[in-house]
Amino acid sequence: MRALVVALALTLAPIPAAAAQLSDADLADRVATAIRGYVHFGIFDDISIGVENRDVTLNGRVTMPYKRADIEARVKQIDGVRSLTNKIEVLPVSIYDSELRQRLALAIYGHPSFRHYASMVTPPIHIVVENGRVTLTGAVSSNVEKLLAYSLAQIPGVLSVKNELKTDR
Structure with missing residues (x-):
């Protein structure tokens, strides 16, 4: 029971002060690093990042649907991201x-x-x-x-x- 309370407390915790003071440029760098670090992001995928007031927008194209979902999940985990708009398109299978x-x-x-x-x-x-x-x-x-x-x-x-x-x- 104690572990559950701690897990819920961590989930509902406010954004740390350091993350709230993060500049949009620094946040964009963190997002870019997270995407480049994704093992399935390759030369046949392309993603651009926009950040305004900690609201992140992802644009681009990837070869497989799971990449779109995985990248979204990775970016949502970054401290300082207030909201995420995922406009990444999945290229048609051919x-x-x-x-x-x-x-x-x-x-x-x-x-x-x-x-x-x-x-x-x-x-x-x-x-x-x-x-x-x-x-x-x-x-x-x-x-x-x-x-x-x-x-x-x-x-x-x-x-x-x-x-x-x-x-x-």
């Missing part, structure tokens, strides 16, 4: 798109200019494929890398490529 994703990953991360990214825990280039249309998101070191990734994504079977890569410089 053997064609799945095959394109694999070929695109090989074309981009197999290129000598991008191999160093492939060995990272969270590679920076995300390849979102929906109905044969590709969107590249994430960050690269230079405009040359941005243009090269766009060029490498132009493989047979791809209907269009939208390059939303950002550069560090």
Whole structure:
């Protein structure tokens, strides 16, 4: 009985003062870290984070429904999150798109200019494929890398490529 009372007390406890004073930028960093730390978040998923007055909004696309639910659960557990709006879309299941994703990953991360990214825990280039249309998101070191990734994504079977890569410089 005592454990139940403690568990309920912890569940109903107010937000700690430190979490309440957390800036939106710091909270966004915590959310991003939680998402990057999710083992099933990969290069074929893309999520953007918005935070305003500790209200978190998640946008983006993931390849499987369980990822949407798992990411939502992870973010809700972060101290300082007052509310969460989950606008993450689940990409339609498609053997064609799945095959394109694999070929695109090989074309981009197999290129000598991008191999160093492939060995990272969270590679920076995300390849979102929906109905044969590709969107590249994430960050690269230079405009040359941005243009090269766009060029490498132009493989047979791809209907269009939208390059939303950002550069560090």
